[in-house]
Amino acid sequence: MDVGGIVLGPDQPIVGWRYWQMSRTGRLRSVTQKWIEWQPSHPLRAVCLEIHHPAPAAGCNCGVYATRDFATLRDHGLCLVPGVPIVVGQVALWGEVVTDDASWRAAFGRPQSLSLVEATVGEEKLDQALADLERYGVAVNLVSMDEAIGGASATMLTFQAMSLKTSRLAPPVGRPVDRPGGMPTPA
Numbered sequence: 001m002d003v004g005g006i007v008l009g010p011d012q013p014i015v016g017w018r019y020w021q022m023s024r025t026g027r028l029r030s031v032t033q034k035w036i037e038w039q040p041s042h043p044l045r046a047v048c049l050e051i052h053h054p055a056p057a058a059g060c061n062c063g064v065y066a067t068r069d070f071a072t073l074r075d076h077g078l079c080l081v082p083g084v085p086i087v088v089g090q091v092a093l094w095g096e097v098v099t100d101d102a103s104w105r106a107a108f109g110r111p112q113s114l115s116l117v118e119a120t121v122g123e124e125k126l127d128q129a130l131a132d133l134e135r136y137g138v139a140v141n142l143v144s145m146d147e148a149i150g151g152a153s154a155t156m157l158t159f160q161a162m163s164l165k166t167s168r169l170a171p172p173v174g175r176p177v178d179r180p181g182g183m184p185t186p187a
């Protein structure tokens with residue numbers, strides 16, 4: 001079977017770049033496939049959810065994804081979801097590795113460095129988020145939205161992060177008044 005890839009051992013991985021978001025339980029999770037969580041204790045092993053062949057395979061979308069360089073990644077933050085912590089970092093990839101245009105898809109992946117985008121985490125949750133990331137046993141730091149994400153995505157996410165903060169800080173307005181809908185009754 002031609003899978004169009006190379007095979008690398010775990011001691012000789014290639015290193016790419018990717019985004020993660022954080023689950024409610026403080027784990028790294030896939031940006032596009034939210035249910036895929038990365039466990040701190042072991043590498044992520046790719047599975048193909050579409051065709052169920054061994055992942056990754058040429059011509060499919062399966063595999064642990066990473067771009068070859070940070071500049072490419074930075075221009076492709078479009079799938080990131082506002083209101084959920086965003087992490088950017090390097091990831092080691094090994095096993096079968098398929099090469100696409102500017103990215104790789106691999107059988108196995110493990111984070112190598114993690115940078116939490118500060119504006120995507122409320123101040124009160126920052127320490128906890130950093131502690132959660134430190135469980136992965138790699139260097140953890142903070143980055144600004146501008147450093148982490150480029151172009152229109154950064155503008156959109158910054159705006160949404162600010163409005164989330166604003167709504168968190170807004171004073172409680174008390175119980176909403178129960179009003180009947182419809183047109184006011186003429187007096």
Ligand SMILES: [Zn+2]
Pocket residue numbers: 048049050051052053055056057060061062
């Ligand atoms: Zn596949």
